[in-house]
Amino acid sequence: MRAAVxxxxxxxxxxxxxxxxxxxxCLASNAPTMDSMTQVSRSVAGDSSITRVLGILDLxxxxxxxxxxxxxxxxxxxGRATVYRYVRxxxxxxxxxxxxxxxxxxxxxxxxxxxxxxxxxxxxxxVPPVMAELRDVVNGGQLLCAFYGLRVLTVLQDKTDxxxxxxxxxxxxxxxxxxxxxxxxxxxxxxxQLRNLAxxxxxxxxxxxxxxxxxxxxxxxxxxxxxxxxxxSDIDKTLVGVSAPxxxxxxxVTASLCLVRTRDGLTAEHQAFLGxxxxxxxxxxxxxxxxxxxxxxxAFPISRVRQAAGIA
Amino acid sequence: MRAAVxxxxxxxxxxxxxxxxxxxxCLASNAPTMDSMTQVSRSVAGDSSITRVLGILDLxxxxxxxxxxxxxxxxxxxGRATVYRYVRxxxxxxxxxxxxxxxxxxxxxxxxxxxxxxxxxxxxxxVPPVMAELRDVVNGGQLLCAFYGLRVLTVLQDKTDxxxxxxxxxxxxxxxxxxxxxxxxxxxxxxxQLRNLAxxxxxxxxxxxxxxxxxxxxxxxxxxxxxxxxxxSDIDKTLVGVSAPxxxxxxxVTASLCLVRTRDGLTAEHQAFLGxxxxxxxxxxxxxxxxxxxxxxxAFPISRVRQAAGIA
DNA sequence: TCGCCAATTCTCGCATTATGAGGATTTTTA
DNA sequence: TAAAAATCCTCATAATGCGAGAATTGGCGA
Numbered sequence: 292m293r294a295a296v297x298x299x300x301x302x303x304x305x306x307x308x309x310x311x312x313x314x315x316x317c318l319a320s321n322a323p324t325m326d327s328m329t330q331v332s333r334s335v336a337g338d339s340s341i342t343r344v345l346g347i348l349d350l351x352x353x354x355x356x357x358x359x360x361x362x363x364x365x366x367x368x369x370g371r372a373t374v375y376r377y378v379r380x381x382x383x384x385x386x387x388x389x390x391x392x393x394x395x396x397x398x399x400x401x402x403x404x405x406x407x408x409x410x411x412x413x414x415x416x417x418v419p420p421v422m423a424e425l426r427d428v429v430n431g432g433q434l435l436c437a438f439y440g441l442r443v444l445t446v447l448q449d450k451t452d453x454x455x456x457x458x459x460x461x462x463x464x465x466x467x468x469x470x471x472x473x474x475x476x477x478x479x480x481x482x483x484q485l486r487n488l489a490x491x492x493x494x495x496x497x498x499x500x501x502x503x504x505x506x507x508x509x510x511x512x513x514x515x516x517x518x519x520x521x522x523x524s525d526i527d528k529t530l531v532g533v534s535a536p537x538x539x540x541x542x543x544v545t546a547s548l549c550l551v552r553t554r555d556g557l558t559a560e561h562q563a564f565l566g567x568x569x570x571x572x573x574x575x576x577x578x579x580x581x582x583x584x585x586x587x588x589x590a591f592p593i594s595r596v597r598q599a600a601g602i603a
Numbered sequence: 604m605r606a607a608v609x610x611x612x613x614x615x616x617x618x619x620x621x622x623x624x625x626x627x628x629c630l631a632s633n634a635p636t637m638d639s640m641t642q643v644s645r646s647v648a649g650d651s652s653i654t655r656v657l658g659i660l661d662l663x664x665x666x667x668x669x670x671x672x673x674x675x676x677x678x679x680x681x682g683r684a685t686v687y688r689y690v691r692x693x694x695x696x697x698x699x700x701x702x703x704x705x706x707x708x709x710x711x712x713x714x715x716x717x718x719x720x721x722x723x724x725x726x727x728x729x730v731p732p733v734m735a736e737l738r739d740v741v742n743g744g745q746l747l748c749a750f751y752g753l754r755v756l757t758v759l760q761d762k763t764d765x766x767x768x769x770x771x772x773x774x775x776x777x778x779x780x781x782x783x784x785x786x787x788x789x790x791x792x793x794x795x796q797l798r799n800l801a802x803x804x805x806x807x808x809x810x811x812x813x814x815x816x817x818x819x820x821x822x823x824x825x826x827x828x829x830x831x832x833x834x835x836s837d838i839d840k841t842l843v844g845v846s847a848p849x850x851x852x853x854x855x856v857t858a859s860l861c862l863v864r865t866r867d868g869l870t871a872e873h874q875a876f877l878g879x880x881x882x883x884x885x886x887x888x889x890x891x892x893x894x895x896x897x898x899x900x901x902a903f904p905i906s907r908v909r910q911a912a913g914i915a
Numbered sequence: 916t917c918g919c920c921a922a923t924t925c926t927c928g929c930a931t932t933a934t935g936a937g938g939a940t941t942t943t944t945a
Numbered sequence: 946t947a948a949a950a951a952t953c954c955t956c957a958t959a960a961t962g963c964g965a966g967a968a969t970t971g972g973c974g975a
Contacts, residue, residue: 406774439711462718
């Protein structure tokens, strides 16, 4: 009750700030906010104190980046003491930080872990020089997108054309079935994975126009695989993304490189040219990746679609 | 047992890769690896399944970025089923991802959360243009360091002098009592916070040469506060960092800007000049921060040193 | 495409430990 | 310095996390 008073004291201002941020981002790209889409598919968890604690972190979005204990009590439906226990554990681990007055925000641990991932990622050692080399040829923008479990997200960005306002900086998630970076990765997944996906995500696949049934889905992806690259503009309608796959082992896709140009006046020939550039670059990247330490099986994330999940 | 066989199959190669990374980093900066120092002070937690689960993530360092279930069983001393339960919760939340064969690595959630923090951080909207403006004046490097709870870490970096090899990119933690960015923040903390720090971290303060007792500690920091900036080269001996504080509210320090130059041939006059530049820039940044949305109390992390911790 | 084997999940009884209410403490602000 | 708000501590109760083994699934080779 008392906290509610405090909250009102600084909340409207913050809201204003974050609305500004969101608007800025939405205006920058013509794409709708995709975060919410990926956010939803995440809450398939069971119930235990552990999932409840981890679930708290999901509440901290750019739109709602400050949570007071009282807000959490209301949201989680558990006692105040329990919320304090949860929050304390997360604070001790550095995942949350208290802010002046009251409330908590995401903590420094995420920034540190991101660095840790960057340091350990061979892709980020190999790709930057390739991107720099391609910069003038592409004359637009480039994205490196990694495949994590069942998520695709940008891990590296390079932009030259100031007219291209890509809000696709590191950390921005892609819907699994939309955008050329995702779909070109999808196309190179092993068959049994694709079958599981078709079983578990039929509605989303149909909604993305990837086919109404398994045969259509499979054949569509096979066509992409045959072409070697995929050009599409299904996320930002004013842009075209030309993506090719990157493999950490023969037949094992792990990422994709996406060359971005404004759609305006881009001929089919030019698209094909960009496709060739992307494929050639990705072949070099893949080779470097596999040769990084000779004879080594690298540690790259794999997809894991649970069959049981589809039955429920 | 069977997993141990698999592990041996790919482990040596990975070790080689990461040793390479670590070496590369240590060679780049002449500074000792500080991560371990900050790592240690983190494990003050009690014991519960929650802290145990969160503690698992701490095991994933750049040196040991892949953990198999069997390794975790050995390390945590809990049953295999329990480890699977923990790992599953973390995977479902996106904090871990299974890799081919066996084992887990840090997941995409950290990359997404880092972006979330970047989007919500007013500093990252205000400071880049200031850094760009200072680039030619400084003619070296610049760091923006944020104060998170009781941690200081780099959140933004700008480098022009190629001779300065700063391994201080985003996410790199600073020891609380070392380095000019940390110490200049320390100097502007409220008195009761400093008193708690002096109680709880006496040994570290003495080790960092900040005084053997409360009076020395306080007076040293007061001198820094009087000067308005701090020049030091206590982390990388070949460099000098000149730092000034940034305030999110009058008297409430939240970050620091650090101008970096090679120590070689840097006169006292030049140091004073850089100090003036830093102070002036930070005053502008602070003003912008406080004016970002007029009349609003912003949500900045605060330090919270628990008095009870000092008694134990 | 099928089948095998390792990797993961499930089942269930038991015991540890998470929970909530309210009071004690600490932190912060005036 | 003192008052108010936020955070933490204590303890009895009951829920739920734990471990061992069985059952299942997913990944890889033929």
